[in-house]
Amino acid sequence: MNIHAYERLWLVASMVLIVGFIVTITYGTVGLGITMVDDREETISPDDVDEDDRFQDPRVEQVGENEFEAYVVSMTFLFQPDPIEIPANNEVTFYVTSRDVIHSFTVVGTNTNTMVIPGEVSAMTVEFDEPGEYGVVCNEYCGPGHHDMEGSLIVHPEDEYSLTELSVDAPDQVGPGEDVELTISIQNGLLEDLETTVDVEVGDETLEQDVTVPGGETEQVSVTVDGDDLEPGDAEWSASVDDEVETGTVTIGDDADDGGDEP
Amino acid sequence: MDDSGISTEISHDEFDPIGTLALIALYFVVLTLMWLFTYFVEFVGNAPTPTVLL
Structure with a gap:
């Protein structure tokens, strides 16, 4: 088969491009530690959210030095607790579940974003470097009040944080x-x-x-x-x-x- | 020979569309830059991102 030199060049270049895509994703996973939110958490019946130790009182808790856990419940059309207050420069693991329908927990302007499915607990570990107030919105259509469903996340400077x-x-x-x-x-x-x-x-x-x-x-x-x-x-x-x-x-x-x- | 309308006959590899080569090279550069922008600026730049505990 006779393939023109330029065409061969383009074929090779497109292969390099595909390999480049795979290399960047691998770098993100291995080098930066970026992870996907998955279903590794135990399931929970949406009817039992009130009886669960984590979710009956949605809150932020310190679990270790520089480690915090935030238990968040979403429902039509709000997030609990509101506001969620966390310290900067500390690892915070969000556990989010829903009482009713599918929602999302999206911290606006960041990749801290997950779908919230009744029966599942979405867990994400993040570290906020910048103190400030962030908006939390639902980006899964969940009912007539969906557009009003918002919460807030306040990131306090580490030395001003208290519980x-x-x-x-x-x-x-x-x-x-x-x-x-x-x-x-x-x-x-x-x-x-x-x-x-x-x-x-x-x-x-x-x-x-x-x-x-x-x-x-x-x-x-x-x-x-x-x-x-x-x-x-x-x-x-x-x-x-x-x-x-x-x-x-x-x-x-x-x-x-x-x-x-x-x- | 004049009847065919062909003035010069070249072989397969002598065909040299340099303008097309320049266009696809430019297209390649644009694709690469767009990918780098999308991943490193728009995605990784929107910190914090959920991570595994390293």
């Missing part, structure tokens, strides 16, 4: 001149110890208390405000640790003092 939760036990009412005692529970979700300050404000009184919460534990702090320093009537209180704030109202004095309109 602190605050709950406060405060009385609704105290007698005149009685002390007001607030019991503040600080839960530290990180593995490292949390050294911080609790700021408490009741009426015009402010108090500060230093506290150290060991990693993964909850510490209780009691703060007592002298009743003689407080004016009778409703007093606003607030307790804050870092960025977490809890507020409420305590009534000082008898009901009859501030009431009057009661039947």
Whole structure:
């Protein structure tokens, strides 16, 4: 067979091109470690999502040094938790499942993108270098509210990230001149110890208390405000640790003092 | 010879369409650049990408 020299050249060049495609994909997989989201995770019945340890309380959890896991549930037409808050420069594995129909979990502008299929758990491990707020959208048509289905992913700078939760036990009412005692529970979700300050404000009184919460534990702090320093009537209180704030109202004095309109 | 309308007869390998060669070479370069752009800029550039734990 007589093939012209130029034609032979083009045949060889197209072979080189195909080999080049395969080499780049192989480099991506072996050199960069890029992986595909697959079905290696155990299946889960969409009806049992609420009973699953991971998904009954969608959240972000620290599982090791520089390793976090985020459990995300998608449903018509939202993602839980919203926002998802993670630290930069840490490995975060997202586990995403659906309660109802097929959705997707797409972090806009990134390759962090997977289909979310009821019954399956999509797992992806990513590391965000850039702190900032990213949008999360669904790109599988899932119903009439599909276009409104969005969430957000907040990537915090590593040193500003905390998994602190605050709950406060405060009385609704105290007698005149009685002390007001607030019991503040600080839960530290990180593995490292949390050294911080609790700021408490009741009426015009402010108090500060230093506290150290060991990693993964909850510490209780009691703060007592002298009743003689407080004016009778409703007093606003607030307790804050870092960025977490809890507020409420305590009534000082008898009901009859501030009431009057009661039947 | 004049009746056939052929002025010069050349062999198979003497046919030398240099313009066509230039076009396919250009096409090859465009394909290569588009592939590199698609993979390394549009795909790998959209970090982060799900990875295996290396």
